[in-house]
Amino acid sequence: MxxxxxxxxxxxxxxxxxxxxxxxxxxxxxxxxxxxxxxxxxxxxxxxxxxxxxxxxxxxxxxxxxxxxxxxxxxxxxxxxxxxxxxxxxxxHETSTAELALGIMIASQRGIPEFVRNQSSGAWGAGQRPSLADRRVLLVGYGGVGKAIEARLLPFETHVTRMASRERDDERGRIYGVDSLYEQLPLHEIVVVTVPLSEATRGLVDARFLAAMPDGALLVNVARGPVADTEALLRETSSGRLRAALDVTDPEPLPADHPLWTVSGVLITPHVGGASxxxxxxxxxxxxxxxxxxxxxxxxxxxxxx
Structure with missing residues (x-):
């Protein structure tokens, strides 16, 4: 120059x-x-x-x-x-984001946020929690972050389904296209969203998407906040039907008085997936x-x- x-x-x-x-x-x-x-x-x-x-x-x-x-x-x-x-x-950032995704997934499944709250009052709060092992996990988005999450999920003995923008096969088998989304959502107990934000993915996780997830399922969003419809997510999690682990929100930062902060079954981290x-x-x-x-x-x- x-x-x-x-x-x-x-x-x-x-x-x-x-x-x-x-x-x-x-x-x-x-x-x-x-x-x-x-x-x-x-x-x-x-x-x-x-x-x-x-x-x-x-x-x-x-x-x-x-x-x-x-x-x-x-x-x-x-x-x-x-x-x-x-x-x-x-x-x-893929490795760090995948670490956080696994961390908030495990924390949500095993009840760690509740245990942390109980510790402040000395409450024992024992009981059985859902495992990560044997769970059916749908990866919506199969770029670098999705692949890094998959690599860490498999040793935990999960059943992983991959989904990308188009259907194809690789050495591990089928990668479903996004046109199969509503066929696959009801079959999975954990749904991890890693898609980039675009006009095609903005609001992808909407009321229809969430309604297709089975009762008690966990949504994990490590993509971008606007990929999910916050009001639809708030309705489903407030009712207790679904749980969520979110590293990103819309708006962001999430205002201190936003009701999503206090919903039982919602774990929020402040967009720190790559910040390690x-x-x-x-x-x-x-x-x-x-x-x-x-x-x-x-x-x-x-x-x-x-």
């Missing part, structure tokens, strides 16, 4: 400190607030969990590649300046890989737009 070196813009000092100094790379720090420190960048990394409209700061700035720190990129196409290439952070100690070193490796590819004149990985 500057004729002598690759110009790379990072959002904070922590990422900068993790980079290796190189005569071939000029590193700058900018979090997309205030004026840009240069008129162009070969590679720019926005802040983690920033709103897509923050990319409007790139108007008038020449950028070769925008490397996101998130997997999802809903809303980015609407604000990404013309000519920019956008890559997501595939392979950075595994994220930073994996993000550093991805940025370094992109830099190496660009220096070699090769195409970047994980490109989803542009």
């Amino acid at each position: 500057n004729g002598t070196a690759l110009r790379v813009c990072l959002p904070d000092q922590k990422l900068l400190d993790a980079m290796e100094p190189s005569a071939e790379v000029e590193f700058l720090v900018w979090d997309l607030t205030g004026p840009a420190p240069a008129d162009g960048f070969d590679l720019l990394v926005p802040p983690y969990m920033g709103r897509p409209d923050a990319l409007a700061a790139l108007d008038g700035v020449t950028v070769g590649l925008v490397q996101s720190q998130s997997i999802g990129y809903d809303g980015v196409a609407d604000v990404l300046p013309s000519g920019c290439v956008f890559a997501n952070a595939a392979d950075v 100690s595994a994220m930073f070193p994996r993000m550093v490796r991805l940025i370094k890989k992109q830099i190496s590819l660009m220096l070699a004149g090769e195409k970047p990985v994980n490109v989803v737009l542009g």
Whole structure:
């Protein structure tokens, strides 16, 4: 970009400190607030969990590649300046998100939130809880996160059904298409949603979807909040017919007085699926890989737009 070196813009000092100094790379720090420190960048990394409209700061700035720190990129196409290439952070968050999905699944099945509440009052509260073992689990969405969840579910002796946008087969057998959704929902005691947010998936988990789930079933949402209809979810869980474990909500953050917080059988975590100690070193490796590819004149990985 500057004729002598690759110009790379990072959002904070922590990422900068993790980079290796190189005569071939000029590193700058900018979090997309205030004026840009240069008129162009070969590679720019926005802040983690920033709103897509923050990319409007790139108007008038020449950028070769925008490397996101998130997997999802809903809303980015609407604000990404013309000519920019956008890559997501595939392979950075899948493991951590899968860990959390399994954690909230097990917590919901085995009654751990109730045990935590009982501990404050010294109540013993013993009793039998539903297992994860032998449960029929439907994965709605079979991208990187769905596959990572499947890999962790199988050792728990669950029966996993995979569902993607289209039907196909792989070495493990059938992957159902989403057109089979309402045939499969009544057959599964746990439904895990990992689809990306798009016009096709917005409101996918609606009243009809939830009504098709069997009594006592558990919905796990680690996708995006607007994939689910909050009012429909509130009705089904408030009645006690369904349970839910949610890492994402709509709206988000969920207001402190929202009734979903106090529904028995609903476990909420604050959109922290990827927020573990595994994220930073994996993000550093991805940025370094992109830099190496660009220096070699090769195409970047994980490109989803542009």
